[in-house]
Every structure is written in structure tokens, then in C-alpha cells.
Amino acid sequence: MKKYFNPEKEQWPSILKRPLFDASELEDQVKLILKDIQSSGGHALRKYTEKFDGTFLRKFSVTKEELAEAENLVSEDLKEAIQIAAANIEKFHSAQLPEIKKIETTPGVVCWQKPVAIEKVGLYIPGGSAPLFSSVLMLALPAKIAGCKEIILCTPPNKEGNINPAILYAAKLVGVTKVFKLGGVQAIGAMAYGADCIPKVNKIFGPGNQYVMAAKQLVSISDVAIDMPAGPSEVAIMADETANPEFIAADLLSQAEHGPDSQVLLVCKSAVFIEEVERALIGQLKNLSRSAIAEKALLNSESVVLENEEEMIELVNDYAPEHLIIAMKNYDEIAEKIINAGSVFLGNYTPESAGDYASGTNHTLPTNGWANSYSGVNIDSFIKKITFQEISKEGIRNLGPSIEIMAAAEELDAHKNAVTLRLKNL
Known part of the structure; x- marks a missing residue:
């Protein structure tokens, strides 16, 4: 893993670059x-x-x-x-x-959304x-x-x-x-x-x-x-002195073994901690059946020391990782400030592999920075929402004049007339 110590923000884009090839x-x-x-x-x-x-x-x-x-x-x-x-x-x-939920937006005007499953x-x-x-x-x-x-x-x-x-x-x-x-x-x-x-x-x-x-x-x-644009799997880990280096190494390797184009990112507060993690990586790699794959992925990966906690948070939000592990004493407080991540794992006893298999959350997640605009797969991924509205006589009396004024301002006479005829009928 490449190492960076308190890099300037101008360096962050190059540090956080994914190992994608020309497609x-x-x-x-x-x-x-x-x-x-x-x-x-x-x-x-x-x-x-x-x-x-x-x-x-x-x-x-x-x-x-x-x-x-x-x-x-x-x-x-x-x-x-x-x-x-x-x-x-x-x-x-x-x-x-x-x-x-049916919402009466104006007296006599009721609107709602109905979720409908995607058929095939x-x-x-x-x-x-x-x-x-x-x-x-x-x-x-x-x-x-x-x-x-x-x-x-x-x-x-x-x-x-x-x-x-x-x-x-x-x-x-x-x-x-x-x-x-x-x-x-x-x-x-x-x-x-x-x-x-x-x-x-x-x-x-x-x-x-x-x-x-x-x-x-x-x-x-x-x-x-x-479902979403996606690419090679990735994990970012935020760690402080309360984190267990052996656990962190295991979590890094659990993503690195996915493929040689996977990437892992460690963001922590001290160079000493990085050295402890690297020793653990060397020891654990020997016992992996996919060690050759994991080693190649580690060549694409980085460890970054940032002594300022707010900068750690900013860097991770810029990276927008598929998976994020926060192994820090105040992980609840830090988690509240994370705005770009596919799935977040909190504390020393929440490995990313729990989400991959059995905790209940979904492991189909946005990669390559798409977590800044996409969610992981969830129930909403399999449904579409159809909107409905029902307007009574009272409702068209209340809302009709506003519609007429707006339609006239956009010079859409037929739109206005569709309301005017109903108002005259009343």
C-alpha cells in the first residue's frame, strides 16, 4: 500500500483515484x-x-x-x-x-403515491x-x-x-x-x-x-x-488508537481478495498504526487461498495519515466508498458526518463481511465514487411509484383560478381551457 502523511488537499484527487483501466x-x-x-x-x-x-x-x-x-x-x-x-x-x-399516504394539498384536492412492483x-x-x-x-x-x-x-x-x-x-x-x-x-x-x-x-x-x-x-x-453503475469492490477504513490492527488488516484483505482491480483505503491518525497494520497484513496474507489476488489489489491501495479528524471525514466523503468501516472511539459522532458511502460499519466488532453475508443489510452497493449520488439496492430498487390525484368540485373551485393564471402566463391556452370549462360548468 502506498503511504501518505498529512497530504495537502491538492493531492487528494490523485490519492483517491480508482485503479480503472481504459474501457x-x-x-x-x-x-x-x-x-x-x-x-x-x-x-x-x-x-x-x-x-x-x-x-x-x-x-x-x-x-x-x-x-x-x-x-x-x-x-x-x-x-x-x-x-x-x-x-x-x-x-x-x-x-x-x-x-x-393521502395528502390533501388544498381543500378538495387529494394526492398520493402508490408503490407498484417492477413486473419482471x-x-x-x-x-x-x-x-x-x-x-x-x-x-x-x-x-x-x-x-x-x-x-x-x-x-x-x-x-x-x-x-x-x-x-x-x-x-x-x-x-x-x-x-x-x-x-x-x-x-x-x-x-x-x-x-x-x-x-x-x-x-x-x-x-x-x-x-x-x-x-x-x-x-x-x-x-x-x-440497478446502478458499478465496478470493482472497495472499502475505506477510518481508525484511531482504539482500533485493533489485526481486525483492520483482516477487513482490508476481505475486500482485496475480491479481485486484482479492487481497492482498499486506510485513513488513520498515526504512522505507527499503519506499521502495525502492515505487519498484520503480511502475517494474514500467508494463510489466504486468494493471496496472489489480494496482493495485487494492495498495490492499488493507499494508507493516509491525517491528524485532523475533520479532514479524515472530509477525505472519506470525497472518496465516497462502497463500504466504510469506522473503528474509532467516537464512531457514532463521526458517522453522523458521513454523507457519501454505500454501507457503513461501526465499531471494532462490525466487520464488513457481516454486511456481505448475514447481518440483513444489502451488499449490492455503488462503487467508484457513485455513492455520492446512488443508494445501494433496497426495496425501492424493485418498485416504481405511480402518483394519483382526485379533485372534487370544491377542489377545482379552490385551485382552478391559480391553474388558469399559470397556464395563461405560459401561453398554453388549452391547458387553461381544461379548467375554465369545468369552472363554468359549476
Whole structure:
């Protein structure tokens, strides 16, 4: 990790820069694949599945028999852990369901919003180097709670044409409607346009690599809505002398192991603490199965010493991290001043991995600084709100003259006349 000691604010933008590569060439490749899927449908899906996943599939649908077999392949311990996580996620997200409130804005004028579930949603679940069955829970449960009628899931097959059994078990547990053996750009294209047996959806959710993210953003231009722009995973940690260096190192590594393009940021008050964390990193890295990936991510990462607490807060808000851990004695007070973050973890005993799996909050979060304008996935992500209004005779008498004056000022005579005729009728 690169180290900075009380850097001037002019340096902050370069320090906080994400390790993103030039995506222009990548986008050209993705556009060609999407165009092929749009014109050739299932033929293109099979071609790219064979090319990128190393298996040729005649049928993409997962059968009931495959779902039943997958359930038998998952250990009882893992099933129980998934069930506990699912219960917590369901409890947290159910509390987010909006209430319908009717507001009388003027006597006789009543307005309200009605939440309506998005009818068809598509979930993308990565299944390559890390089969993210936890993302099935994070996406399918809010969709089910919101009332989405069709919840389809795409995830890449292995070279034998199979899907990780934990992904299938989680999908069955939480009520996914249909599961398809389809990954990468081809999965996004199929859900965006409708291809072969995969139906077109109204909105696509889920994490993925740079190709998947590029595909999501391209199809969102004119074909389908997406959850948010996203990229490699990241965490920022704010720490003081009360933090445990071993804990901090573990939290940094839990994000670094996601991928070589992930980034971690440590902001603390002393150089001595950074040295303690670095020693812990070296010790813990040796025991990680994905240590090579984590080491590459650490090369993209920074540790910053800022002795001024307000500057620490300002730097983190400028960074707008996907995940933020505040391991400081006055974490409640500091948390109140955080305005840009996807998900915040407070105190020494709240690891970021709790939110990734089982505390109940959602782990599908904005990255690359998008936390300054986007929320993470929640119930609102799966609903749209339709506004209604009802105006009585009394209401149009009270409000009508104001509408007439405004319409006349904008020189929209038909707008004015729509009110004038009703007033004359009364």
C-alpha cells in the first residue's frame, strides 16, 4: 500500500483515484457481442457460452431435477447459514415497504403515491472464481418482498455445464422463478433483449466484471433499466488508537481478495498504526487461498495519515466508498458526518463481511465514487411509484383560478381551457 502523511488537499484527487483501466476498447467488444445477440438470439448465446465458459449448451434452463440435486449437494451447515442470512435479510428489507399516504394539498384536492412492483426483473450472479450465492439472497429476497411477478436469474456454468449447487439452493430457497446457465455479456444481452428461452426483463440487477458492467451500462441506454453503475469492490477504513490492527488488516484483505482491480483505503491518525497494520497484513496474507489476488489489489491501495479528524471525514466523503468501516472511539459522532458511502460499519466488532453475508443489510452497493449520488439496492430498487390525484368540485373551485393564471402566463391556452370549462360548468 502506498503511504501518505498529512497530504495537502491538492493531492487528494490523485490519492483517491480508482485503479480503472481504459474501457474504450472493451466497450467496442461488448457492443459487438450485444449486437450479435440482438440479431442472432440463441445461436449467439451458445457461441459465446462455448467461447467464454468452455461448454456448449443446447438448453440454458435449469431443470427441477437439477435444483433438487443441488440441494442434496449442499452441506447442512451451509444450508443453515444461508437460512439464517435469508431470515435477517428478509426482516431488514420487509421493514422498508412504503406506506400509502393521502395528502390533501388544498381543500378538495387529494394526492398520493402508490408503490407498484417492477413486473419482471433479471438477476446476474457471478459464478467464476467466487460463486456469489450470497448475492442471490441480496437480490431475490427484496424482489420477492416488493412483489415482482417474475424473478429470473442468470449465472455462468462451469466447463461441465453445471452451476454451483449453493447458488441453485439459494435460488430455490428464496423463490427465484427461473434459473438460466448463462454468464457474462451474453447473459446481460439475453435479459435486455429476450433471446432463446430467456425472457426480456424490465430491470437488471447484480455485480460482475468490467465486461458485465459495460454491458449493463450499454443496454441501459435504450433497452432496460439497471440497478446502478458499478465496478470493482472497495472499502475505506477510518481508525484511531482504539482500533485493533489485526481486525483492520483482516477487513482490508476481505475486500482485496475480491479481485486484482479492487481497492482498499486506510485513513488513520498515526504512522505507527499503519506499521502495525502492515505487519498484520503480511502475517494474514500467508494463510489466504486468494493471496496472489489480494496482493495485487494492495498495490492499488493507499494508507493516509491525517491528524485532523475533520479532514479524515472530509477525505472519506470525497472518496465516497462502497463500504466504510469506522473503528474509532467516537464512531457514532463521526458517522453522523458521513454523507457519501454505500454501507457503513461501526465499531471494532462490525466487520464488513457481516454486511456481505448475514447481518440483513444489502451488499449490492455503488462503487467508484457513485455513492455520492446512488443508494445501494433496497426495496425501492424493485418498485416504481405511480402518483394519483382526485379533485372534487370544491377542489377545482379552490385551485382552478391559480391553474388558469399559470397556464395563461405560459401561453398554453388549452391547458387553461381544461379548467375554465369545468369552472363554468359549476
